[in-house]
Amino acid sequence: MPSYRVTLSPGAMRAGVDPERVIPTMADxxxxxxxxxxxxxxxxxxxxxxxxxxxxxxxxxxxxxxAHTASVASTVVEVVGWFLARRDGGRWKRVA
Incomplete structure (x- = not known):
């Protein structure tokens, strides 16, 4: 089964959000x-x-x-941008 990763560039935190919650929110x-x-x-x-x-x-x-992960992340942090990559052999390649 292929391995993928979503990479998100965060901006400002949403009001009242603990910075420690951003990564678990995305992973969840x-x-x-x-x-x-x-x-x-x-x-x-x-x-x-x-x-x-x-x-x-x-x-x-x-x-x-x-897209779902980035959407949920936007509830806790400003999402400046994100992209998806797939593991291809020993390299990560962006999925268009």
């Missing part, structure tokens, strides 16, 4: 639909990115999971 949203393998925050050129990695059957479902 994805877990409603698929099996979550991992979740983490990364710094890329000094900019935070939240990553949720999961498995599912195909790109179409993965796109739905990623």
């Amino acid at each position: 949203a994805a877990a409603e639909l698929v099996t979550v393998e991992a979740s983490d925050v990364q710094l890329v050129r000094g900019t935070p990115r939240i990553v949720v990695r999961f498995t599912c059957d195909d790109d179409e479902l993965a796109e739905q999971v990623a």
